[in-house]
Amino acid sequence: MGQASAMRLPALLPALAALFFSQAAAQPTIFPAPRGDGRELVIYSSLDDHLAQPLIAAFQASHPDVRVAYENLLTGELHDRIVAETAAGTGTADFAFSSAMDLQVKLANDGYARPVVTPDTPGWPDWANWRDTAYALTFEPAVFAYHKPSFAGQTPPATRADLIRWMAEHPDQARGRIGTYDVARSGVGYLFLARDQELYPGIWSVAAAMGRADVQQFSTTSDLLARIADGRLALGYNLLGSYVAEWARRDPDVGMILPQDFTVVVSRVAVVPTAARDAQLGGAFLAFLMSPPGQELLSRTLRLSAVSLEVAGQDTPAGGMQDLAGLRLKPVPVSPGLLAYLDQATRSRLLARWNAALSGR
Template structure:
């Protein structure tokens, strides 16, 4: 039950002039000031300014990142900017794209900042003129591949990994590369039949992008897909379903799983293991941009600057548990540490218009056809 709903009920009861009801109203008004106000899903969650007497505006954010996961970032920004309220609208990646384009085309105002894991859709917004250039102090510290024309900026460094059930591999090494995974499934397919999982590329945008990138980097990709098909691979539209089943031992392996989600699961499921493939490891990033039609573009720029700051990236890594990209932020969950440990095998997906090729329906249909054919080839 939200504070606004509770307040409404207290007012109705207050018609009897009971003093306790008025005290309840006052108490709930105080609560609504210090806690988020959950509105309808289309409007997201409003986080009031911590200093309402001097409030200067509200920054509106459309984001595919779960509101609860974002809380450490939102709280830190509010603490540093007590005069600013935040409207955080959590939505699916496709909805972020469609809402920005629709609102912008109608000559109306849209969000002040968008954050999305759909790299292709974010870069399409920037390429098609829906984003405005932003001068961010930290931009010069970013790797060359991690931004495009000062309009689209990578915020995270999230590898695609192999997850495995440790007890299953107690007496043998799990596969550390795609070649080893293919060999395992070819030679011991009966042992692992029905116990391997990956994304369903027809339902999971991230899974499709990872597979399309695999095709670019691995000439033997379709041998692996064929081997997975012969091993009765299970397909899912999200990471959680796969991670849960690997943790339980129902599955032995999960391929191309987003490492940031896997790291969350490992904290409470020690039976889960994570491998960054030794042949190459794809790395995706969540991308942020300030829309051209932003209602409060300066506030959007301020929030983006915070997200890219060393402090914001520390919070991203330590509390939100998404790998930070800032080169001055070190530790296990960072671009800096992964680069030292894994070096040139890391293949970050560049923030470039070339990503839009994966939105092409003809190319998509071709890859999906090859995928289905390879899965059924055995």
């Protein structure tokens, strides 16, 4: 390759990446406009299609001429698509909604998200809004899940100290029957561990105790909950509360405890990309999700607790998170501080310490 060609190659990479993503991506799910076929709203999201459908239907009820193209992507793919399409100048999604808080904040911090002020922005919690460019829309605690029959006649652990005590006093019941996320493979599991370390110096005693009890690690919440439901696991540590609440609603053998010492809270974060093809429409969808009707729909239909204090303060048993009052809630702030979790050296150190604690080193 000649020198001139080699110099031109970096400039071509964004366009090539955008072309790759556009060809490799699955076709979006189309929600036709209820009446007419005016504007198109393009959404990239990590939320499954069937969970997004009621949100889209409610939005289209007040915007009947809007056609929605919905793409369900892995969180890393969502981030990379927006970056590549922005660099290529082809335009990108009008709205992006992801459970990867760190990657969403990175988009905003790196200039890939635009400021949007909605009618509910003035009352939004400070921790859930970074410079009007990245908004937390859900409120999802890390909880303990447990197999109710395994704790018949006992009170399940409600704090991390209780958990250590239970493992020490019931070694036969605990051995091989404690589960948590594989923090090397689960993004939310890693985020929970990083937050635990920041808030609780004793977390390494918890990890060491779980290691002695032969803790089992899994990549997904569903893998953990399936084993808790049938009794292969007695207890799951730091599971995503929205999934546990839904599973517990359907399965009487699954219980949920919001830790009494402190409860880490994570969120799904929304941005309107700078290179959105229709930023006004993306902003309208964000405004809907931040409104009381949108927050109530997230809470009731999707069983994800609302950030909106007005909605979160209501009695919403269908959301499964109605018992937050009086807890020491520790939300992960939507801020550039999340970018530290993406630093590879920091990640390597935390994973090494976790593995050392589990192995008793």
